[in-house]
Amino acid sequence: MRLSQYFLPVLKETPKEAQIASHRLMLRAGMIQQSSAGIYSWLPLGKRVLDKIATIVREEQDRSGALEILMPTLQPAEIWQESGRYDDYGAEMLRVKDRHDRDMLYGPTNEEQVTDIFRSHVRSYKALPLNLYHIQWKFRDEVRPRFGIMRGREFLMKDAYSFDLDADGARTAYNKMFVSYLKTFERMGLTAIPMEADTGPIGGDMSHEFIILAETGESDVYFHKDWLKADLLAEIDYDADLQPFVDKFTSIYARADEKHDPATCPVDDADLMTLRGIEIGHIFYFGTKYSAAMGAVVSGPDGKNVPVHMGSYGIGVSRLVGGIIEASHDDKGIIWPDSVAPFGVAVVNLKPGDAVCDSASQSLYDQLAAAGCDPLIDDRDERPGAKLAAMDLIGIPWQIVVGPRGMDNGVVEVKRRKTGETREVSTEAALTMVCAKS
Incomplete structure (x- = not known):
């Protein structure tokens, strides 16, 4: 979605x-x-x-x-x-x-x-x-x-x-x-x-x-x-x-x-x-x-x-x-339990319109959907802080944040809503983390 x-x-x-x-x-x-x-x-x-x-x-x-x-x-x-x-x-x-x-x-x-x-x-x-x-x-x-x-x-x-x-x-x-x-x-x-x-x-x-x-x-x-x-x-x-x-x-x-x-x-x-x-x-x-x-x-x-x-x-x-x-x-x-959350994971594109961010976000979304992880992609033209606050408000269990700085280093940020823990990992590792626990 x-x-x-x-x-x-x-x-x-x-x-x-x-x-x-x-x-x-x-x-x-x-x-x-x-x-x-x-x-x-x-x-x-x-x-x-x-x-x-x-x-x-x-x-x-x-x-x-x-x-x-x-x-x-x-x-x-x-x-x-x-x-x-x-x-x-x-x-x-x-x-x-x-x-x-x-x-x-x-x-x-x-x-x-x-x-x-x-x-x-x-x-x-x-x-x-x-x-x-x-x-x-x-x-x-x-x-x-x-x-x-x-x-x-x-x-x-x-x-x-x-x-x-x-x-x-x-x-x-x-x-x-x-x-x-x-x-x-x-x-x-x-x-x-x-x-x-x-x-x-x-x-x-x-x-x-x-x-x-x-x-x-x-x-x-x-x-x-x-x-x-x-x-x-x-x-x-x-x-x-x-x-x-x-x-x-x-x-x-x-x-x-x-x-x-x-x-x-x-x-x-x-x-x-x-x-x-x-x-x-x-x-x-x-x-x-x-x-x-x-x-x-x-x-x-x-x-x-x-x-x-x-x-x-x-x-x-x-x-x-x-x-x-x-x-x-x-x-x-x-903070939704995984079993009843409206979506299992949110892919948050911090800079829509940026070719690298758009491509990485879409690829993550497609792979999450194919794996049955029930993803949501935040592709709105909105401030990054507002996007991240909205994801916390609606309680999506996992967030994968895609931004220009991370893309320059080949990583995305993965956040677990329940604990607040964040990690910078490769897109492949992000998929493994989220889909293994969703």
Whole structure:
């Protein structure tokens, strides 16, 4: 991608309405633009990050055995009336009427919709277990939307819904999602900690929030220091018995807790850590809450009809964009993990129009593209300092800077955004460095 032909409306000044780092940096980096309170347009750079996050989420859901569908944003009120949640959900639900005066709603979640799909097609326990998921826009009419996409009204979410014959089967599905979430966030360069949580309006009696560690997080999280190790998920297989793993990390080993009581904490003081955290995922087991109310039953091995046991599992895909920025930025801008960066490497031509710089920059760009390194070339007629500042602001993991002085000596400058380390090397060495680690 040539930056001279790209739509990247970066801002020099921080907008006054932006109160937290992710909101400030997403606006300054030209990733989003506010449409109305809590609702944003996603501009090209932001959309690339959003899509990369969604791809990782999708891949790990598929590996866990979940099947992707796509449910509508607008849902009929009748199915919510069946479950009993239509009146209970409150003012956060956006209620509308169609031209035939039928009650509709912009879905804040999809338990009713997916239960309706299930009951329309599944009759026997032999079709179980089943887990259906989608990645779809949702709307919750927050009374005070703030912090940009971190607490907006419209948001992109992955939600999955499991169906099992009994509580034991549902627990197996729950454990798979538990592990899937840890794997998902690890791939994004995040340390995610599961914490027992209230079920809220979703319902149920077993629930975990997944908290990512960030200095600017919403609340304190207490946890065992071993959660900071990178190898917690090594050798974990979805087909294995995951119960011992989940038990270990939800009892003594992890025991994340935002209401810390030293008298009851099972973690020794020497092993206890506390940092700030941000919720980016939530999983629930709620048994037959929806299936019993909506008649989602199957015939069991004995031929008798029984309501299926269900769980739901959400990841805030758009919220993750902000969460990653909160966890990874500095005073210059965003520091994207390689796996979700909008581009893998930026080739910065400091002197467009100079034949040697132009040729070297284009050659680097072509070779990086051929190697699958997802490059961006900054070929704008702009001051060198402004170009380098823009690359730091938007957080490209690698920068290869091509300038007349370097070309005279046969070298380019390679910068690693995460560490700030720079090295002058040949173009061939630059390609090896970047492509080996991208």
